[in-house]
Amino acid sequence: MCPDAPADPSRQPVTEPRNPPLPTADAAYWEAAAASFDEEPDHGLRDPAVRSAWAARLRSWLPSAPAAVLDLGCGTGSLSLLAAEQGHRVTGIDRSARMIERARSKLAGRDAAFLVGDAAEPPVGERRFDVVLVRHVLWALPDPAAALRHWAGLLTPGGRLVLVEGRWGEADPIGLATGELTALVEPLAVRMRVESLAHDPALWGKEVADERYVLIADLPRRHTEVVDVHLVVRRGDEVLLARRAGTGYADGLLNVPSGHAEDGEDVRAAVIREAAEEIGLRLAPEDLRVALVMQHCAPPPARPRIGWFFEAAYGAGGEPWNREPDKCAELVWFPLAALPDDMVAYCRAGLDGLRTGHRFLLHWHRPGDALAHDPSGPGRAVVLDGPDPTS
Numbered sequence: 001m002c003p004d005a006p007a008d009p010s011r012q013p014v015t016e017p018r019n020p021p022l023p024t025a026d027a028a029y030w031e032a033a034a035a036s037f038d039e040e041p042d043h044g045l046r047d048p049a050v051r052s053a054w055a056a057r058l059r060s061w062l063p064s065a066p067a068a069v070l071d072l073g074c075g076t077g078s079l080s081l082l083a084a085e086q087g088h089r090v091t092g093i094d095r096s097a098r099m100i101e102r103a104r105s106k107l108a109g110r111d112a113a114f115l116v117g118d119a120a121e122p123p124v125g126e127r128r129f130d131v132v133l134v135r136h137v138l139w140a141l142p143d144p145a146a147a148l149r150h151w152a153g154l155l156t157p158g159g160r161l162v163l164v165e166g167r168w169g170e171a172d173p174i175g176l177a178t179g180e181l182t183a184l185v186e187p188l189a190v191r192m193r194v195e196s197l198a199h200d201p202a203l204w205g206k207e208v209a210d211e212r213y214v215l216i217a218d219l220p221r222r223h224t225e226v227v228d229v230h231l232v233v234r235r236g237d238e239v240l241l242a243r244r245a246g247t248g249y250a251d252g253l254l255n256v257p258s259g260h261a262e263d264g265e266d267v268r269a270a271v272i273r274e275a276a277e278e279i280g281l282r283l284a285p286e287d288l289r290v291a292l293v294m295q296h297c298a299p300p301p302a303r304p305r306i307g308w309f310f311e312a313a314y315g316a317g318g319e320p321w322n323r324e325p326d327k328c329a330e331l332v333w334f335p336l337a338a339l340p341d342d343m344v345a346y347c348r349a350g351l352d353g354l355r356t357g358h359r360f361l362l363h364w365h366r367p368g369d370a371l372a373h374d375p376s377g378p379g380r381a382v383v384l385d386g387p388d389p390t391s
Contacts, residue, residue, distance in 0.1 A: 027095050034098035038076055041205025045078045053202035055082045057195075061162045061216055062088060067130035070154060072119040073137035077103025077112075083133070084110040091115070091129070093122040115248070120147045123248030126302035128156045135164040139176040145184050149263050152188045156303070158221035161185065164197070166212035173210070181215050187263075189217035225295075227261040228307040229271040230347065232291055232354065233279075235314035238333040239351065241343070242278070242322075245329040250371045254332070254340060255347035256309075267308045278324055279331065281317030288312055292354050296346040296363040298371060304364075309350050341373055348373040349381040360384035 038044025045051040058079065062069065066087045071080045074092030076099055084090050090112040094100050103114045117123040119137050132151045141147050151161060163185070167175035178194055185192060197203055197212040204212075233240040233256075241254040259274035261267055268285055275281040292309040322328050334340060336355050339348060346363045353361045362382040365371075369380070 030094075030096035031098050034076065034096055034102060037099065038078070038102075042203060043075060043078060045082070047205055049202050050205050051082075053200060054079065055085075057197075057203070057214070058082050059086055061214065062086065062131055062133075063160070068128075068156075069131045069133055070122065070124065070129040072122060072132065072134045072151070074103055074114065075099050077106045077114065079133065079135060080112055080114075081107055081110075084112050088131075091124065091127075093117045093119055093124075095119070117248070121150060122154070123246075124154065125247070125249030126298040127154075128301060128303055129154055129159065130156055131160045131162060133162045136166070138163060138181070139165055139167075139174070144176070144181075146262070148184055148188060152219055153226055153260075155219055157219070157224060159219050161189070161215070161217040161219070163215045163217070164213075165215065166198075166210060168210045170210070175211070177211060178213055178215070185215060185217045188219060190220050191218040192216065225303070226305045227267060227270075228258060228305050229261060229267050229274055230256045230258040230307055230309045230350065231271050231275050231279075231281075232256050232309055232311045232351070233281075233314055233320060234311055234336075235333060237335050237337065239336050239339075240279070240314075240320055241332050241334055241340075243329040243332070244327070244344075246326050250344045252329075253342055253344045253372050255344040256351070258307075258347070260305075268310070271308070271310045275312075275317065278328065279320040280323050281312070281320055283312060283317040287316035292350055292359050292361065294346065294350050294353070294361040294363055296349075296361075297365055298346075299365040299369050300367050302365075307346070307350065309354060311354075341375055343373045345369070345371060345373045345380070349379075353381060353383065358383050358385055 041047055041050045045054055062083060069083050069088045069090045071090055071092040074080050074094050077092055080090045080092045080103060084107055092103050092114040095118060097116050100114045100116050115123055120141050132154060138144050138147060165176045165181055167173050167177045193216050195214050197214060198208055201207045242257050243254050244251050257274060257278045261270035268288060272283045275283050288310045291311040294307045295304055296307055297304040320331060322331050336351060339351060349361065349363045361384060363380050365380060
């Protein structure tokens, strides 16, 4: 069940039909609701008939072989438990710490992990999953299309979205109609199917008259890579670094301000957007120049990414400041010729390459490598346009 929507959407007063303001969408509401959350038949799955109905549906939606399943808005972990019982490796995300506590207790001893976090941007770092499972979450997010694109990026090639959604209520219905969700998912998928769930009272512990369904979407198997963008702000001989925090990936380490390009966004537009979001700079295209391009891959099971490093001079776009203190502990300046060791390894390799005049690099972690730069470890940078960047 959704961490961002009321426990029973059909009972909520609303003023707008799509994504209305939700007074119960704050974390405090869900902390308070955790104790009684499983009392709803389709939440706790305590009734054997309801549990059996969801288990049978889930078995038909998930791959037959053991898979890595990301359960977003997992609540107290009822669907996670069914997936784990069917042999899958489950990671659950929910914004409520108390929900997560109950999920951990419910799945104690099983191949499952649970994290407190935002379903729209789950804190899973570079991990990739075979299935993203989401029940009654997407309809309440402010930007469902962006969330879907992000979730698709968390899937392995050929991965699957399993989206349980609906449209609840009669006078002022809320939620996502089948046609709306189909239109949002269609650009991402190679195959889709929709199953109605409204006419199976065993799933809900009662008869229901509103629209309830699941959309199952298979993504392309072709080789695809996330495109990262990195901003190197130069202040004389110094560069600006940001210390990661609260992201679930390389927290505590330094790197340059960075992000990834969204679907349909070119890399220059992406770095301009990320600069505004992270450090408050209002850059113009003419403020930027491409400094380096790198294909890199974090330690397995992460997948390869393409990183574009752009340079901008200090003063362009204003004074940098920390606009995301929940994701960045501090902004600090370091000489490019004397960078610290506590950096993300591929970012350090990129800056070392830039310092020595290179423009094209590979940086490929091996099993057992740390995410952090290791000055005594094996160098993973491979120069594609000249001698070793560390020389």
